[in-house]
Amino acid sequence: MSVRAEELPVTAAAGDPSPPPGLVVTGRYDQGPGYGVNRPGGSASWLFTFTTGGRGLLRQGTAGTEAGAGDLVVLAPGTGHRYTVAPGAAHWRFWWTHCGTRPSWTPWLAPYAVADGLYAVPSVPAALHDRIGAAFARMLADGRGPGLDAPREPEPVAVAEGFLERELALCALEEVVLLAARGARESVAVPAGDDRVRRAEELIAADPGAPHTVRSLAESVALSPSRFAHLFTRRTGRSPMRALREARLRHAARLLEATDLTVERVAAASGFPSPYHFSRVFREHHGVPPGAYRAGERR
Known part of the structure; x- marks a missing residue:
């Protein structure tokens, strides 16, 4: 209940x-x-x-x-x-x-x-x-x-x-x-899919490093920010910003695995405002800092 x-x-x-x-x-x-x-x-x-x-x-x-x-x-x-x-x-x-x-x-x-x-x-x-x-x-x-x-x-x-x-x-x-x-x-009444939410997910997946906001994503699918946030959360179980952060962390992990970009450049390419913020969030999510993750010390 x-x-x-x-x-x-x-x-x-x-x-x-x-x-x-x-x-x-x-x-x-x-x-x-x-x-x-x-x-x-x-x-x-x-x-x-x-x-x-x-x-x-x-x-x-x-x-x-x-x-x-x-x-x-x-x-x-x-x-x-x-x-x-x-x-x-x-x-x-x-x-x-x-x-x-x-x-x-x-x-x-x-x-x-x-x-x-x-x-x-x-x-x-x-x-x-x-x-x-x-x-x-x-x-x-x-x-x-x-x-x-x-x-x-x-x-x-x-x-x-x-x-x-x-x-x-x-x-x-x-x-x-x-x-x-x-x-x-x-x-439980399982919510039906919504093409607008799906399009927003596709926008995030296509370019997680872009400066997305709830307002910009809502405008891209012709919804008000409040209505968009409600539909997105109900459809996916995550808020738009949580989904964006997870997409950015996945993108950053792929860059660390597949490129020799510095941590600073990986942070910028993944949409994080600073290397310090990126390293803190990455460690919270993966259990190790970016450098250790690249070295194979993954949990």
């Missing part, structure tokens, strides 16, 4: 840090009233939560959603968020994962966008709950290293740091996202 965000009770310290995007950190919590986390500056990584009991309340920016058993809620990085046991609930039991995402997941989540960077996949069929729980449990076990016997009393949190552990964990999380999104599809 989607709701307007409200001030949430917070017990964690403001600015509670989140894991870097290069890691896959998974946990299973059962928290009582008063539990909450507040990150005013947002997270460096994506956060996936799947509720198995009780209720939670999650806020991203100015919007929020309440999560009950069988609900998958995803928070994108870069926007302030809070989450807590829902008011009046006796507890909140949930799986959670902090990590980077795979590009294929965004279209699966897009129909469930509540606001920019907040996705709420409701009422996943009960028949899928055990399978989704098993996928999270594999992530928890593989964080200790594939092939190791699970402990008798598994740790509540596991960090997948090595390449193999991270890839196994992401494969399991991909199963969670796909099962949840497809399983809940019948309960």
Whole structure:
């Protein structure tokens, strides 16, 4: 159930840090009233939560959603968020994962966008709950290293740091996202495609380094900026500026891989206002700075 965000009770310290995007950190919590986390500056990584009991309340920016058993809620990085046991609930039991995402997941989540960077996949069929729980449990076990016997009393949190552990964990999380999104599809009106949004996406893809703005993109498809932003976000699950930033980061990564352009020139060719800004955003997204990415130190 989607709701307007409200001030949430917070017990964690403001600015509670989140894991870097290069890691896959998974946990299973059962928290009582008063539990909450507040990150005013947002997270460096994506956060996936799947509720198995009780209720939670999650806020991203100015919007929020309440999560009950069988609900998958995803928070994108870069926007302030809070989450807590829902008011009046006796507890909140949930799986959670902090990590980077795979590009294929965004279209699966897009129909469930509540606001920019907040996705709420409701009422996943009960028949899928055990399978989704098993996928999270594999992530928890593989964080200790594939092939190791699970402990008798598994740790509540596991960090997948090595390449193999991270890839196994992401494969399991991909199963969670796909099962949840497809399983809940019948309960959500999936928005139809809009040629105007598609044309704007094509403009961004054709020249991500161009000085695009919401206004310039809206004018190119004969829409007002507010109407364009609403349609674009509803259709893709991302705001136009988030989509543009992701396109610029992909373009920059290709330039780093395929050319010997300096970081400064890659930044300019990809539409970033300064090398410093580019390096900061690139590192937040890829987990390593541009120079290390070019050298093959990728996460």
